[in-house]
Amino acid sequence: MSIIMKGSEVAAAMKEELLREVEKLARKGIVPQLGIVRVGARPDDLAYERGAIKKMGGVGIRCKVIELSESIGQADFEQEFSAVDNNPDIHGILLFRPLPRQLDEQSVRNMINPKKDIDCMSPVNIAKVFSGDESGFAPCTAEAVMEVLAHYAIDVRGKRVTVVGRSMVVGKPLSMLLLKKNATVTICHTKTINLEETCRNAEILVAAAGKAAMITADFVSENSVVVDVGINVGSDGKLCGDVDFDAVVAKVASITPVPGGVGAVTSSVLAEHVVRAANSLNGLS
Amino acid sequence: MSIIMKGSEVAAAMKEELLREVEKLARKGIVPQLGIVRVGARPDDLAYERGAIKKMGGVGIRCKVIELSESIGQADFEQEFSAVDNNPDIHGILLFRPLPRQLDEQSVRNMINPKKDIDCMSPVNIAKVFSGDESGFAPCTAEAVMEVLAHYAIDVRGKRVTVVGRSMVVGKPLSMLLLKKNATVTICHTKTINLEETCRNAEILVAAAGKAAMITADFVSENSVVVDVGINVGSDGKLCGDVDFDAVVAKVASITPVPGGVGAVTSSVLAEHVVRAANSLNGLS
Incomplete structure (x- = not known):
């Protein structure tokens, strides 16, 4: 008999651990928050976003969606992104990619605070994954x-x-x-x-x-x-x-x-990264 | 009969190509230069340094050795390194590692101009090697x-x-x-x-x-x-x-x-990197 490895079982176990971690943060007055930056409104992105918001909500992580126009220019995009990056109440950032053609993805990779880069866009986190340094965030x-x-x-x-x-x-x-x-x-x-x-x-x-x-x-x-x-x-x-x-x-x-x-496990990892980022940005664990 | 793959043959072929490249730079008034930053005087480092200087000299690449005291502090080290990094006449930097204990290698990795980082210390070049982007420098x-x-x-x-x-x-x-x-x-x-x-x-x-x-x-x-x-x-x-x-x-x-x-080929690659850096820093090829 083959064993069917179900994502839901993995996610359920991760959820328990996440609830404990979020509770620990709450006792310190910290509510972990995910910033979702979306340019345009692709159906795939919207579907993933709905799932992520539901998953985060289920463990007590707040979400803030920053929806930007599909035709936004580079300067405006950088300004908006920078505001999210510098917002002390946002601990992790998810940016939907690919970006529209007029935007330079490389510049945002270099711009994002590696400590908020929970899906491994920054060269700093990419280099850490490559070198086996577990202090960063893997995809x-x-x-x-x-x-x-x-x-x-x-x-x-x-x-x-x-x-x-x-x-x-x-x-x-x-x-x-x-x-x-x-x-x-x-x-x-x-x-x-x-x-x-x-x-x-x-x-x-x-x-x-x-x-x-x-x-x-x-x-x-x-x-x-x-x-x-x-x-x-x-x-x-x-x-x-x-x-x-x-x-x-x-x-x-x-x-x-x-x-x-x-x-079924990917968004649980995303939640775990937000919690880890909230800890790290607040100088905890 | 097994074929013995000799490094000297590879290096000889690379030398011809390097001489052509250096000549092309000379016609534009550019002399490629390698900055060697050495903290202390370990015999292994000195031996490699002698070999590198000889190799560079053989193809017309200038070398500048910056020897620093083994007991140098972080602030002084960063100041010295930064001077090399900002010197427009130096196109590539070789830093001998490991550094003495009192110095933070990570900070210099983040400091070095990726375009001068010809031995792949910077996260930018490490990430490029990982992602298959050949515009950087591999070790x-x-x-x-x-x-x-x-x-x-x-x-x-x-x-x-x-x-x-x-x-x-x-x-x-x-x-x-x-x-x-x-x-x-x-x-x-x-x-x-x-x-x-x-x-x-x-x-x-x-x-x-x-x-x-x-x-x-x-x-x-x-x-x-x-x-x-x-x-x-x-x-x-x-x-x-x-x-x-x-x-x-x-x-x-x-x-x-x-x-x-x-x-026998490693220092030829180093020379090739210095030449490539000199081109790139001068907006050529």
């Missing part, structure tokens, strides 16, 4: 994978872990988080020759390629632990991961579903 | 490995490359440079289980563990390309790499010796 999705593995007591130490995908939001930072925990990490991508074998040979397989159902039964073995980070729209119009779940589930040791897997 | 030794592979026409694209070692000066940045060139990269380290097999399974094996002669004949196959980044003192008191050269050389396709391999 939330990459960290969500680590939370799932930890919750299901899957020790990565010394294990062969194959990561498919090398993006800066999942594949690469996740590889560094795994390396920090002493996994032996192989990073695969579209140019990898014999991807099937490399995946099948892994004890833990993380699919973060963004390609619907590309991981079939040939990519796994009986002992595989499979973590699916993909969120795609399948040929049937339904949400699906990078893993062909139905074909793989019976064959492997454990697997995360999509939806209801890693994606 | 010289990591890049020297890429130069050796390129010179000997070893295409890494799609290949299984195993890197042993995960330091921030070689293992990790090199893995990112290899990934950028579309290699399938496996990062191994002291906690890797079954290291022998993982190494033997690689088409290209890079040893950057800092452990004398740890790579024996059992770690390689007939088709292995072996690059040895280690510089250790062996049990016989002689310089040796991470690879047991005599035991491995006859078995593999090609291999770099130690000394005379990657180490």
